[in-house]
Amino acid sequence: MASLVTPVGILSFPVLFSPRPRAANQEPVYACSILFDQDAQRSPQYQALRAAVLEEIDNKNGIGKSKDKQFMQGVRSPFRPCNEKPYKGYDIPGGIFISPWTKTKPGIVDAVRNEVMLAEDVWAGQLVRASVNPFWYHNSGNRGVSFGLNNLQICRTDGERLDGRRAAKEEFGDYADALGGLDDDEDNPF
Numbered sequence: 001m002a003s004l005v006t007p008v009g010i011l012s013f014p015v016l017f018s019p020r021p022r023a024a025n026q027e028p029v030y031a032c033s034i035l036f037d038q039d040a041q042r043s044p045q046y047q048a049l050r051a052a053v054l055e056e057i058d059n060k061n062g063i064g065k066s067k068d069k070q071f072m073q074g075v076r077s078p079f080r081p082c083n084e085k086p087y088k089g090y091d092i093p094g095g096i097f098i099s100p101w102t103k104t105k106p107g108i109v110d111a112v113r114n115e116v117m118l119a120e121d122v123w124a125g126q127l128v129r130a131s132v133n134p135f136w137y138h139n140s141g142n143r144g145v146s147f148g149l150n151n152l153q154i155c156r157t158d159g160e161r162l163d164g165r166r167a168a169k170e171e172f173g174d175y176a177d178a179l180g181g182l183d184d185d186e187d188n189p190f
Helices: 043-060
Strands: 009-021 028-036 096-098 106-107 129-138 142-154
Touching: 009 142, 028 129, 028 142, 043 129, 043 142
Parallel strands: 106 142
Antiparallel strands: 009 028, 009 129, 028 096, 129 142
16 A cells, blocks of 8 residues: 555654664564644545555455444554543644554655754654555454554644753853853852
8 A cells, every 4th residue: 555644743752763662572663653633633634544544454354344343343443542641742632643653764854855864853742744554463462553654744843842841042041150250159169
């Protein structure tokens, strides 16, 4: 199946420059979560994601399985409600998130398609879209559809950071005695 581009959503938990295992004794992967509000869920891109998931279920399990209620009861969906997570930013009314991942480093570009090379330039809270492809899995008693992560585009960087980190220039004021000695008692180094 060809890759699909998601609607714009909020980036969360980006692991995009150095892979990490998702659980103990698992192979390290690159991953992220992307949160979609209700407007994004009404977009043609989101509807194409949903249709591709149903198509993947039918392709791997037989035509019509995606409409078989009994079969679908045991199938894990890649679309999860934001309110199941207690994290900052997941309080989107009616929000849904996906967690695409890959074993190979995804390409990352900015809004005008310049390659993003530094991990510091990517953080939770940015608005992004991703190219993904749905895939069927059946392992360790779990079965369902997940999304493979191909590439990521950072669309906007002016949103609130979800990780709480502030820029250095926001943390400090100007140092009043930049050219001289310390303002405090010079005999006391503490």
